[in-house]
Amino acid sequence: MRCPFCGSEDTQVKDSRPAEDNTSIRRRRICPDCGGRFTTFERVQLRELLVIKKTGRKVPFDREKLVRSFEIALRKRPVDRDRIERAVSGIVRRLESSGEVEISSEQIGLQVLEALKTLDDVAFVRYASVYRDFSHAEDFEKLIAEINAKIARDPLDG
Secondary structure (H helix, E strand, O other), rough: OOOOOOOOOEEEEEEEEOOOOOEEEEEEOOOOOOEEEEEEEHHHHOOOOOOEEEOEEEEEOOOOHHHHHHHHHHOOOOOHHHHHHHHHHHHHHHHHHHHOOEEEEHHHHHHHHHHHHHOOOHHHHHHHHHHHHOOOHHHHHHHHHHHHHHHOOOOOOO
C-alpha cells in the first residue's frame, strides 16, 4: 500500500481488525520512510461491476460515489452512519450477487430510492427530486401524495 504522505510503496500493517459494520477489515499502517500513520479498509469484491450511464458510457462501479449520494440526500438528517453503511453494503451485495457485470445507473438509482424510503422520507424526496428530474412544485406534491397514500394504507410500514 502506497503511503499517502510521501508516496513510498513500502508501508507496514501495525494492526488489523474488523470494521464496525463487519463487512470490511480496518488496517492501521505506518510508513517506515516518513513515519506517517494512516488507516485503510479492505472489502471483499465478488466481481468488477460496470455502470452503464444514460449516455451509454460505461464506467467502473464506485462504492464511494454511492456513499456520497446517501450522504448528500441525508445531509442534516438524524440517520446514523451505521444505517447508511448497512444500506450501501446491502445495495453493493445485491449488485455483485445479481450475476450481471454491467448494471444501468437507473437500476442503482432505484435501489437507492428504495433504501432511502426506509431510512428517511425527507432524504427520499431530496434524492427523488434529482433522480426523477423534478422541474415543478407539482412534481414534489405528487411524490408527497404517494408517500402519504402509502402511510395511510400501511401506517406501521410508512
